[in-house]
Amino acid sequence: MAKNYHVAVVGATGAVGTQMIELLEQVTSFEIGKVSFLSSARSAGKKKTFRGEEITIEEAKPESFSGVDIALFSAGGSVSKALAKEAVQRGAIVIDNTSAFRMDPTVPLVVPEVNEEALKRHAGIIANPNCSTIQMVAALEPIREKFGLNRIIVSTYQAVSGSGISAIQELKDQSRAILDGEDFTPEYLPVKGDKKHYQIAFNALPQIDVFTDNDYTYEEMKMINETRKIMEDDTMKVAATCVRIPVVTGHSESVYIEVEEAGVSAQAIQEALKNAPGIVLEDDPANQIYPQAALSENKKEVFVGRVRHDLDDPKGFHMWIVSDNLLKGAAWNSIQIAESLVKLEII
Amino acid sequence: MAKNYHVAVVGATGAVGTQMIELLEQVTSFEIGKVSFLSSARSAGKKKTFRGEEITIEEAKPESFSGVDIALFSAGGSVSKALAKEAVQRGAIVIDNTSAFRMDPTVPLVVPEVNEEALKRHAGIIANPNCSTIQMVAALEPIREKFGLNRIIVSTYQAVSGSGISAIQELKDQSRAILDGEDFTPEYLPVKGDKKHYQIAFNALPQIDVFTDNDYTYEEMKMINETRKIMEDDTMKVAATCVRIPVVTGHSESVYIEVEEAGVSAQAIQEALKNAPGIVLEDDPANQIYPQAALSENKKEVFVGRVRHDLDDPKGFHMWIVSDNLLKGAAWNSIQIAESLVKLEII
Numbered sequence: 001m002a003k004n005y006h007v008a009v010v011g012a013t014g015a016v017g018t019q020m021i022e023l024l025e026q027v028t029s030f031e032i033g034k035v036s037f038l039s040s041a042r043s044a045g046k047k048k049t050f051r052g053e054e055i056t057i058e059e060a061k062p063e064s065f066s067g068v069d070i071a072l073f074s075a076g077g078s079v080s081k082a083l084a085k086e087a088v089q090r091g092a093i094v095i096d097n098t099s100a101f102r103m104d105p106t107v108p109l110v111v112p113e114v115n116e117e118a119l120k121r122h123a124g125i126i127a128n129p130n131c132s133t134i135q136m137v138a139a140l141e142p143i144r145e146k147f148g149l150n151r152i153i154v155s156t157y158q159a160v161s162g163s164g165i166s167a168i169q170e171l172k173d174q175s176r177a178i179l180d181g182e183d184f185t186p187e188y189l190p191v192k193g194d195k196k197h198y199q200i201a202f203n204a205l206p207q208i209d210v211f212t213d214n215d216y217t218y219e220e221m222k223m224i225n226e227t228r229k230i231m232e233d234d235t236m237k238v239a240a241t242c243v244r245i246p247v248v249t250g251h252s253e254s255v256y257i258e259v260e261e262a263g264v265s266a267q268a269i270q271e272a273l274k275n276a277p278g279i280v281l282e283d284d285p286a287n288q289i290y291p292q293a294a295l296s297e298n299k300k301e302v303f304v305g306r307v308r309h310d311l312d313d314p315k316g317f318h319m320w321i322v323s324d325n326l327l328k329g330a331a332w333n334s335i336q337i338a339e340s341l342v343k344l345e346i347i
Numbered sequence: 348m349a350k351n352y353h354v355a356v357v358g359a360t361g362a363v364g365t366q367m368i369e370l371l372e373q374v375t376s377f378e379i380g381k382v383s384f385l386s387s388a389r390s391a392g393k394k395k396t397f398r399g400e401e402i403t404i405e406e407a408k409p410e411s412f413s414g415v416d417i418a419l420f421s422a423g424g425s426v427s428k429a430l431a432k433e434a435v436q437r438g439a440i441v442i443d444n445t446s447a448f449r450m451d452p453t454v455p456l457v458v459p460e461v462n463e464e465a466l467k468r469h470a471g472i473i474a475n476p477n478c479s480t481i482q483m484v485a486a487l488e489p490i491r492e493k494f495g496l497n498r499i500i501v502s503t504y505q506a507v508s509g510s511g512i513s514a515i516q517e518l519k520d521q522s523r524a525i526l527d528g529e530d531f532t533p534e535y536l537p538v539k540g541d542k543k544h545y546q547i548a549f550n551a552l553p554q555i556d557v558f559t560d561n562d563y564t565y566e567e568m569k570m571i572n573e574t575r576k577i578m579e580d581d582t583m584k585v586a587a588t589c590v591r592i593p594v595v596t597g598h599s600e601s602v603y604i605e606v607e608e609a610g611v612s613a614q615a616i617q618e619a620l621k622n623a624p625g626i627v628l629e630d631d632p633a634n635q636i637y638p639q640a641a642l643s644e645n646k647k648e649v650f651v652g653r654v655r656h657d658l659d660d661p662k663g664f665h666m667w668i669v670s671d672n673l674l675k676g677a678a679w680n681s682i683q684i685a686e687s688l689v690k691l692e693i694i
Contacts, residue, residue, distance in 0.1 A: 157592065204639070214655070239663070241665055254601075285562050288545075288558075311571065
């Protein structure tokens with residue numbers, strides 16, 4: 001008889017947690033016997049419906065994880081640092097959507113289409129990569145597998161929902177204020193905890209997360225380091241410029257790559273993408289077909305288009321990669337990890 | 348006695364033409380004795396004020412250019428093709444802001460800070476480069492001059508005003524419709540004359556101008572070809588991905604470059620920019636200082652920030668370049684060309 005899993009969602013009222021719950025309702029690849037929806041003390045007591053049943057949200061505490069098989073964390077790095085190990089000690093496997101453990105060498109960092117096998121090396125915690133990393137490596141892995149990959153230079157066009165529900169509201173309120181010619185005070189973006197806040201509506205902000213000592217942002221360093229870890233190639237050249245734009249949901253990325261093999265055509269790259277799991281090739285310039293953030297919303301796939309040869313470097317290619325940052329970039333990738341754990345009989 | 352120039356503006360009611368007229372009002376480096384504001388038959392008869400005087404807009408015809416010394420064209424490529432040579436035949440020097448003559452080898456393509464001397468080779472028509480090209484070459488020339496430049500890879504974040512007044516209105520109307528949960532029909536962007544039109548509000552469209560046979564857009568090919576022409580280096584590697592985002596005015600660019608010289612530091616790049624004409628270095632990550640489209644509006648300078656070394660390539664650097672696409676990207680560069688023509692005693 002198949003096992004009935006007890007699944008906990010930590011951060012159940014957040015932008016990603018809400019998506020996790022909706023996706024869990026649709027899971028058919030394993031049985032869910034029980035769910036626990038956990039949050040901060042502030043949101044505890046609120047209710048959410050799950051498969052027709054009303055579930056009361058509880059405050060996340062160490063003892064909340066007794067009996068939990070799979071704990072999906074998406075409540076910020078500090079919550080994960082405080083509670084993930086408590087959950088593991090109580091027998092759960094943690095799938096953590098924060099950056100708390102991503103670069104820990106004992107923690108697999110997994111995009112199932114890319115490195116599902118890494119799950120077998122887990123020691124309790126599995127990390128879900130950063131949203132902007134996930135969609136990029138999902139699209140580039142089929143290319144790397146066939147032709148090798150030496151270099152990535154990415155510029156991102158990231159949606160505000162990556163910063164949470166308050167950032168979405170700020171974009172909407174600010175947009176309306178500007179259209180109405182009214183004053184407004186930026187309070188949240190680019191980074192809630194940083195010193196200064198700037199207009200995001202009708203603007204582009206080249207800062208996501210705070211700056212590190214080398215003048216790159218943490219978001220940029222996440223893309224660089226996580227890509228190398230997931231692709232298991234410490235020498236791959238990766239560069240990133242991460243930019244927030246006034247889009248609600250759907251990250252877009254302008255990506256330049258250099259492959260290892262000589263003589264590869266843009267058509268061969270497109271063929272590799274066409275047959276790749278989780279990838280949809282939308283690439284027909286003559287008919288103006290290319291991926292768009294607004295069209296990616298509520299879809300689980302990663303969309304790739306504008307694939308073309310660099311005009312100078314025979315091993316260079318450009319492309320445009322788009323995905324729903326709350327789904328494949330966060331909640332859906334976490335659920336896929338849970339599905340892989342069951343499929344590989346790790347849990 | 349200094350000459351009194353007769354200046355004509357063709358496209359006087361457009362987004363760029365309007366800016367040209369405002370900038371002409373402020374010109375002090377040469378005397379303007381007379382202005383002619385020209386447009387299509389449809390807009391003829393409207394009035395504009397110039398230095399306190401009411402000027403009636405006239406339909407642009409060959410004979411409109413009799414007595415004109417400087418004719419500023421910004422009414423679309425077809426108007427320039429029909430009338431620029433007529434103006435030259437009547438003794439005017441044409442400064443053309445369309446793409447009609449940019450790649451003509453007899454036409455200088457000029458950003459005064461970069462290649463003012465090319466004006467001396469004019470044969471009646473001088474071309475103003477594409478907006479996205481101007482700000483990039485203005486920022487990169489001081490670097491090329493000091494350290495050499497082998498390669499440019501740019502991803503743009505372009506404002507809708509580059510597509511004219513109707514595109515601005517479309518972004519505003521669509522934004523409001525989406526905020527109000529109302530339906531809307533895209534009618535203009537990404538390209539008025541193309542087959543399909545897409546949502547621009549809260550979206551990113553990787554298409555500016557129509558596609559060419561090599562799957563690049565004309566906008567991308569403009570950036571590539573114009574950069575080589577202005578920098579007079581046919582072998583420079585240039586690649587571009589051009590993207591329209593929901594910003595009214597102010598183009599942003601994520602630019603990767605490789606310099607020729609070894610041992611160059613990010614600080615040396617910043618120093619070169621700090622002292623360059625028309626450039627403002629806004630680069631202090633610790634204090635969250637970087638260029639922003641919304642802050643560039645109505646300013647004539649090109650703003651550069653986020654200058655940092657590539658983490659893998661010792662000759663590689665990344666930066667973020669922002670400018671008002673209607674001013675330095677169009678109207679202001681044209682006025683600067685007129686000022687240079689007078690200064691160099693070409694006219």
